[in-house]
Amino acid sequence: MLSDRAVPLYEEPLFRPPSEAESLILQITVGCSHNRCGFCSMYRMKSFRAVPLPEVERDIAQAARQWQGEVRRVFLADGDAMCLSAKRLSEVLDRVNGAFPRLQRIGIYANARDVLSKSDDELRALRERRLKILYMGLESGDPETLARIDKGATVDEIVEAVRRAQAVDMSVSVMVLIGLGGRSRSQEHARASAEAINRMEPTYTALLTYTPTPASPLMDEIDRGTFELPDPLESIREIHTFVSGLTCRTHFTCNHASNYVPLKGNLPGARDHLLKVLQGALDGRIGLKPEFLRGL
Numbered sequence: 001m002l003s004d005r006a007v008p009l010y011e012e013p014l015f016r017p018p019s020e021a022e023s024l025i026l027q028i029t030v031g032c033s034h035n036r037c038g039f040c041s042m043y044r045m046k047s048f049r050a051v052p053l054p055e056v057e058r059d060i061a062q063a064a065r066q067w068q069g070e071v072r073r074v075f076l077a078d079g080d081a082m083c084l085s086a087k088r089l090s091e092v093l094d095r096v097n098g099a100f101p102r103l104q105r106i107g108i109y110a111n112a113r114d115v116l117s118k119s120d121d122e123l124r125a126l127r128e129r130r131l132k133i134l135y136m137g138l139e140s141g142d143p144e145t146l147a148r149i150d151k152g153a154t155v156d157e158i159v160e161a162v163r164r165a166q167a168v169d170m171s172v173s174v175m176v177l178i179g180l181g182g183r184s185r186s187q188e189h190a191r192a193s194a195e196a197i198n199r200m201e202p203t204y205t206a207l208l209t210y211t212p213t214p215a216s217p218l219m220d221e222i223d224r225g226t227f228e229l230p231d232p233l234e235s236i237r238e239i240h241t242f243v244s245g246l247t248c249r250t251h252f253t254c255n256h257a258s259n260y261v262p263l264k265g266n267l268p269g270a271r272d273h274l275l276k277v278l279q280g281a282l283d284g285r286i287g288l289k290p291e292f293l294r295g296l
């Protein structure tokens, strides 16, 4: 894993999607410019800032000295680096492309409004510079749940952002958080999230199970007793409803460490198989991952 070696000057903590495990991580922003999602405490300790271009160039040069011929994938951190202007992103992408001759793709975390603020021509120009995959949080297709967590975008905006990115041939991986509607909106959250995914038809749909973290508003609600998490079987029922509602083509994964039952498959073909596994878990024929083995 490139990012685990003696890399240049990261401001920790550093996060990346699981599928970027082999990528060089380049920190072009620090923190998250939104930093308000109720379930997220990843960047609460960081003040957001864009890393100045000369510092990014220095990091690229240092990485190129160490791994020039090895780097095939680059991931641009931190939490919503797509918030930079198209001009600044293009400058960074040009330098990355120039430094690594075997580069195949560049990925980034993106919020919907940061995609929508860019024109189609700007998105196309970024794609031409190998920005090939965006990781976006839908979190929930249920407007009430989305407003409660202060996602900073509506369901319609997220759907439109995914469609516009895919229209210029970017792949998009969309995350949905099981449990985010709480016990009271579990089924609404599942149904509405499936409907939103059907509308956007993302390349990848990744299901994670919400695990409360300290220093987040939703954790405070749990402590106050105003938000109650579904129990493990209710979570599985929620996933069952979600998968039942999916009719689009998407590569579905539910194999994150946070999930009680690992699942993956290409939809819609794999849907019946996935539902059988989930029913097996609900019936007690398939064991759930014990709490101590679950991770964020």
Ligand code: SF4
Pocket (backbone or CB within 6 Å): 032, 033, 034, 035, 036, 037, 040, 041, 042, 043, 079, 080, 111, 137
């Ligand atoms: S979930 Fe993403 S957009 Fe929301 S606060 Fe965390 S890093 Fe920022």
